[in-house]
Amino acid sequence: MDTVRWGIIGVGDVTETKSGPGFRHAQRSELVAVMRRDGAKAADYARRHEVPRWYDDAEDLLGDPEVDAVYIATPPDSHRDYAVRALAAGKPVYVEKPMARTTRECEEMLAAAERAGLPLFVAYYRRSMPRFVTVKELLDGGAIGQVHAFRVENFRPAPAGGEPVPWRLRPEISGGGHFVDLASHTLDLLDHLLGPVTQVHGHALNISGSSQAEDTVSGTFRVGSAVVGTGLWCYAAGEDRDLVEIIGTDGTLTFSSFGQEPLLLRNDAGVRDIEAPYPATVQQPLIQAVVDELTGVGVSPSTGTSAIRTARVVDALLAEYRTEYGLTFA
Numbered sequence: 001m002d003t004v005r006w007g008i009i010g011v012g013d014v015t016e017t018k019s020g021p022g023f024r025h026a027q028r029s030e031l032v033a034v035m036r037r038d039g040a041k042a043a044d045y046a047r048r049h050e051v052p053r054w055y056d057d058a059e060d061l062l063g064d065p066e067v068d069a070v071y072i073a074t075p076p077d078s079h080r081d082y083a084v085r086a087l088a089a090g091k092p093v094y095v096e097k098p099m100a101r102t103t104r105e106c107e108e109m110l111a112a113a114e115r116a117g118l119p120l121f122v123a124y125y126r127r128s129m130p131r132f133v134t135v136k137e138l139l140d141g142g143a144i145g146q147v148h149a150f151r152v153e154n155f156r157p158a159p160a161g162g163e164p165v166p167w168r169l170r171p172e173i174s175g176g177g178h179f180v181d182l183a184s185h186t187l188d189l190l191d192h193l194l195g196p197v198t199q200v201h202g203h204a205l206n207i208s209g210s211s212q213a214e215d216t217v218s219g220t221f222r223v224g225s226a227v228v229g230t231g232l233w234c235y236a237a238g239e240d241r242d243l244v245e246i247i248g249t250d251g252t253l254t255f256s257s258f259g260q261e262p263l264l265l266r267n268d269a270g271v272r273d274i275e276a277p278y279p280a281t282v283q284q285p286l287i288q289a290v291v292d293e294l295t296g297v298g299v300s301p302s303t304g305t306s307a308i309r310t311a312r313v314v315d316a317l318l319a320e321y322r323t324e325y326g327l328t329f330a
Contacts, residue, residue, distance in 0.1 A: 001068055001294060001295060002028065002295060003028045003029065003030060003295070004028060004029050004030070004068050004069050004291050004294050004295060005030045005032045005066055005067055005068045005069070006023045006029065006030065006031050006032065006033075006067070006068070006069055006070070006071055007031075007032065007033040007034065007035065007061045007062075007064060007067035007069075007070050007071070007091075008020065008023070008031065008033070008034045008035065008070075008071045008073055009035045009058050009061060009070060009071070009072050009073065009074060009082050009086075010035070010036060010072065010073040010074035010075075010078075010082075011034045011035070011036050011041070011042060011045040011073065012036075012073060012074075014073055014096065015045070015073050017281065018281065018282050018283055019071070019073065019096075019123065019281070019282075019283040019287070020049060021049075021281045021284075022281045022283045022284040022287035022288075023071065023287060024049070024050075025281065025284060026284065026287050026288045026291045027288065027291065028291055028292075028295050029287070029288075029291045031049070031051050032051065032052055032053065032064075032066055032067060033051065033052065033053040033054065033055065033061050033064055033066070033067050034046055034049075034051050034053075034054050034055070034061075035054070035055040035056065035057070035058055035060070035061040036054075036056065037056055037057075038056070039054070039055075039056035042054040042055065042056055058082060058085065059085075062085060062086055062089040062091065063089065067091065068091065068092075068294075069091055069092040069093070069094065069294060070082075070086040070091045070092070070093050070094070071093075071094045071095075071096075072086070072093060072094070072095040072096060073096050074096070075167050075173050075174060076096075076098055076099075076100055076101050076173065076174050076175050076180075077101060077172065077173045077174070077175075079095050079096070079099065079100045079101075079105070079109070080100050080105040080106075080108055080109055082095075083095055083109045083112065083113075083120065084108065084109065084112040087109075087112045087113050087115070087116040087118050087120070088112065088115075088116060090116065090118070091118070092118045092119050092120070092121075092294060093109075093113070093118070093119075093120050093121065094121040094122075094123065094287070094290050095109075095120070095121070095122055095123065096122075096123045097122055097123045097124050097184060097185065097188070097307070098174075098175060098180055098181070098184045098307075098310070098311065098314070099122045099304065099307040099308065099310075099311055100175070100311065101171075101174070101175030101180075101329050102175060102311065102315060102329050103308060103311045103312050103315045104329070105329070106304065106307065106308040106311045107308065109304060110304045110305070110308060113304060119293065119294070119300075119303065120303060120304035121290045121293075121300050121302060121303055121304070122302050122303065122304060122306070122307035123283060123286065123302070124184075124185065124188040124189070124192075124286075124302045124306070124307060124310070125282055125283040125285070125286040125287075125302070126185055126188070126189045126192075126257070127188070127189065127192045127286065127301040127302045127306075128285035128286040128288075128289050128300075128301060128302070129278065129279065129282065129285055129286075130276065130277075130279065130285065131255075131260070131263075131276035131277065131278060132189060132192075132193075132276075133285075134263065134274065134276050135193060135253065135255060135263060135276075136192070136193055138253055138263075138265065138274075139193060139194075139246065139248075139253065142250075143248075143250075143251065143253065143265060143267060144246065144247070144248030144249075144250050144251035144252055144253050144265070144266075144267055145248040145249035145250030145251065145267075146226075146248055146249045146250075147194060147227055147246055147247070147248045148226060148227055148228070148247060148248065148249065149227065149228050149229060149246075149247040150190065150194065150221075150227070150229040150230075150244065150245060150246045150247065151229060151230045151231070151243070151244075151245050151247075152183075152186055152190075152229070152230070152231040152232070152233075152243065152244050152245075152257075153231075153232050153233075153241050153242075153243040154182060154183060154186065154232075154233045154234075154241065154242055154243070154257065154258075155233075155234045155235070155237035155239055155240060155241040155242075156178065156234075156235045156237060156240055157235075157236070157237060157238065157239075157240070158207075158208035158210050158215065158235065158236040158237075159208075159210050159211075161210055165210075165211045168181050169210070169211040169212075169213045170211065170212070170213070171212055171213050171322075171325075171327050172327075172329075174213075175314075175329070176213050176214055176314070176318055177211060177213025177214050177215055177235065178213070178215070178233075178235040179204070179213075179214055179215075179217045179233050179235070179314075179317075179318070180213075180314060180318075182233075182257075182258070183217065183231070183233050183314070184310055184311075184314055185257055185258075186231075186244060186257045187231075187310050187313050187314065188302075188306070188307065188309075188310040189244075189257065190223075190229070190244075191306065191309055191310060192301065192302075192306070193246070194223045194224075194227055194246075195223050195224050195227070196223070196224075196309050197221050197222070197223055197309070197313050198222050198223060198224060198225075199221065199222035200219060200220070200221050200222075200313050200316045200317065201219065201220050201316075202217060202218055202219030202220065202231075202316070202317035203217070203218050203317075203320065203321075204216065204217045204218075204317060204318050204320070204321035205217075205321070206321075206325075207234075207236040208235075208236035210236075212325060212327070214318060214321050215234070215235040215236045216233065216234045216235070216236060217231070217232075217233045217234075217317055217318070218230075218231065218232050218233075219231040219232075219317050221313075242256040242257055242258050242259055243256065244256065244257055250267050250268060251265065251266050251267030251268065252265075252266045252267075253265050253266075254266075255276070260276070260277050260278050262274050262275050262276060263276050286300065286301075286302060289301060289302075
């Protein structure tokens with residue numbers, strides 16, 4: 001196709017600034033339809049974002065002959081269903097992260113894409129963000145020599161008690177808690193920067209008791225034959241922390257997954273701050289890469305095939321916890 005005409009299923013908060021504008025601003029891309037079960041909210045979104053058509057039923061959007069591809073921006077418990085239906089309707093799919101609640105659901109989505117002979121993309125947008133493109137260029141260019149290790153730390157205070165539990169902390173909807181929502185971004189980025197995880201071991205706990213979701217997770221990792229790593233995620237901590245440190249034979253590279261402060265490079269040349277801000281629409285670079293692939297002029301770095309590797313790592317780290325708490329997914 002020369003131009004990709006997009007339809008969005010689920011126009012919630014993530015589509016307001018993080019992703020939605022990207023479909024209108026990308027080259028060879030148009031946003032032509034949106035769907036939300038609440039028709040009034042769908043109509044309001046269409047009006048504010050100058051989208052020609054809105055629907056309150058996904059089948060109507062999937063049956064729209066002027067919709068070439070579908071972006072699924074609903075909570076994870078409906079990703080599999082909408083993706084399978086969209087692919088069966090002949091529409092390539094770009095789905096929010098995490099790809100689904102479990103590896104099994106991801107496998108069903110990939111099988112649907114294979115049956116349809118269509119591509120399936122996942123919104124692990126850090127793979128295309130300039131900030132992390134710079135990180136990859138530094139690593140691939142030997143700025144810290146040969147990489148041998150990494151460590152990840154991500155801490156946040158527990159949510160205030162007495163409030164309704166948001167869907168991101170309800171495992172039956174999201175697959176877990178903040179670990180599934182946030183750590184999956186970092187784990188997928190490390191897959192992109194260093195290669196697929198080949199061994200993983202870990203433990204998960206619920207310390208705060210504010211929801212049924214895990215809030216503290218530790219993990220050890222092996223990437224290929226020459227890189228090892230550790231991770232600690234605590235969402236019941238007394239402080240905020242966001243750290244990724246990659247250690248090489250000639251130095252270290254330190255940065256955050258979710259902040260915009262400079263990258264910190266330490267090597268034989270000294271210590272250097274490298275500016276690496278976010279784009280105005282954080283998903284814009286990846287959306288452009290997806291459009292480029294669909295229009296035959298490029299390749300997306302984030303696909304269902306890459307994203308399922310992250311799902312497998314998450315499942316491995318949460319397996320014992322899910323069994324202990326009786327968390328199952330139909």
